[in-house]
Amino acid sequence: MNEVKEPREFCLVVSCPDAVGIVAAVSQFVAQQGGSLTESNHHTDVAEGWFYMRNVIDANTLSIDIDEFREKFASLAEKFEMNWHVRDGHKKQKVVLLASHASHCLADLLYRWHSGELHCDIPCVISNHENLRSMVEWHGIPFHYVPVDKNNKQPAFDKMNEIIERHNADTIVLARYMQIIPPNLCAQYAGRLINIHHSFLPSFIGANPYKKAFDRGVKLIGATSHYVTEDLDEGPIIEQDVIRVSHKCNKDDMVRLGRDVEKSVLSRGVRLHLEDRVIVRGNKTVVF
Numbered sequence: 001m002n003e004v005k006e007p008r009e010f011c012l013v014v015s016c017p018d019a020v021g022i023v024a025a026v027s028q029f030v031a032q033q034g035g036s037l038t039e040s041n042h043h044t045d046v047a048e049g050w051f052y053m054r055n056v057i058d059a060n061t062l063s064i065d066i067d068e069f070r071e072k073f074a075s076l077a078e079k080f081e082m083n084w085h086v087r088d089g090h091k092k093q094k095v096v097l098l099a100s101h102a103s104h105c106l107a108d109l110l111y112r113w114h115s116g117e118l119h120c121d122i123p124c125v126i127s128n129h130e131n132l133r134s135m136v137e138w139h140g141i142p143f144h145y146v147p148v149d150k151n152n153k154q155p156a157f158d159k160m161n162e163i164i165e166r167h168n169a170d171t172i173v174l175a176r177y178m179q180i181i182p183p184n185l186c187a188q189y190a191g192r193l194i195n196i197h198h199s200f201l202p203s204f205i206g207a208n209p210y211k212k213a214f215d216r217g218v219k220l221i222g223a224t225s226h227y228v229t230e231d232l233d234e235g236p237i238i239e240q241d242v243i244r245v246s247h248k249c250n251k252d253d254m255v256r257l258g259r260d261v262e263k264s265v266l267s268r269g270v271r272l273h274l275e276d277r278v279i280v281r282g283n284k285t286v287v288f
């Protein structure tokens with residue numbers, strides 16, 4: 001009797017100069033390895049002459065493992081000058097969470113992880129405040145308190161980097177972490193640092209966006225998840241959403257209403273990233 005195999009998927013992500021025949025060549029390569037494509041998306045930015053593709057392959061139909069896949073695909077990738085990677089969807093990414101004082105985004109991510117909704121491992125949480133320790137440790141996750149001396153910040157970020165490296169983190173999520181990440185860490189973790197900004201960017205960059213929104217008299221407030229770069233709150237956008245407000249809302253009402261949008265936008269952004277649905281080029285993204 002045929003053994004029942006655990007479902008497993010490989011996700012192949014490609015970005016390269018546009019050319020005729022890329023879709024056919026990649027599809028033929030997968031077929032030649034016996035592979036079945038279960039999801040296939042591509043986009044051509046005609047103005048930029050740039051091609052983006054995301055293919056999900058039923059790994060159980062392939063005649064090769066992921067290392068052999070990478071080895072065999074490399075020559076095709078070179079021919080089309082591809083930026084590419086292939087990831088085993090079964091392998092959980094290690095996601096380190098950074099938090100400060102606000103709990104809502106961290107609590108939401110911990111709930112989604114604990115319930116199994118978020119397919120990842122959380123090796124630890126790092127915070128510059130102690131107040132969230134009990135919530136984190138209730139989930140059985142190590143909590144590292146790393147205070148930041150505003151007059152000498154680098155030692156704290158060196159310590160954070162040591163913790164992140166020690167846990168071999170794939171992704172780092174700023175769950176309302178309220179410190180500006182120094183340029184060296186932005187470069188080291190480019191494309192792997194995700195932040196939630198509590199405004200509908202590009203409006204209200206920086207600190208206190210809800211006060212700025214209230215003072216401006218906006219009718220919509222929002223949140224934006226984006227990759228962290230040296231340019232504050234100007235990194236490639238992953239996900240956004242808004243909620244309506246009115247003249248009846250004071251600043252605290254906006255903060256309260258904004259929390260739900262922040263939680264939703266951050267968790268959706270993290271999920272898109274974990275599923276390799278986000279391809280970055282320059283300061284923009286294609287999200288499949």
Ligand SMILES: Nc1nc2c(c(=O)[nH]1)N[C@@H](CN(C=O)c1ccc(C(=O)N[C@@H](CCC(=O)O)C(=O)O)cc1)CN2
Pocket residue numbers: 174177178179180181182183186195196197198206207227228229230231232233234235
């Ligand atoms: N290099 C980057 N670091 C951070 C980014 C980013 O895009 N690039 N996003 C911010 C998030 N953020 C708003 O969402 C934000 C957080 C903190 C500040 C700020 O001015 N912080 C002060 C300290 C405040 C305090 O001690 O409470 C500071 O760092 O001096 C602005 C914007 C996260 N980091």
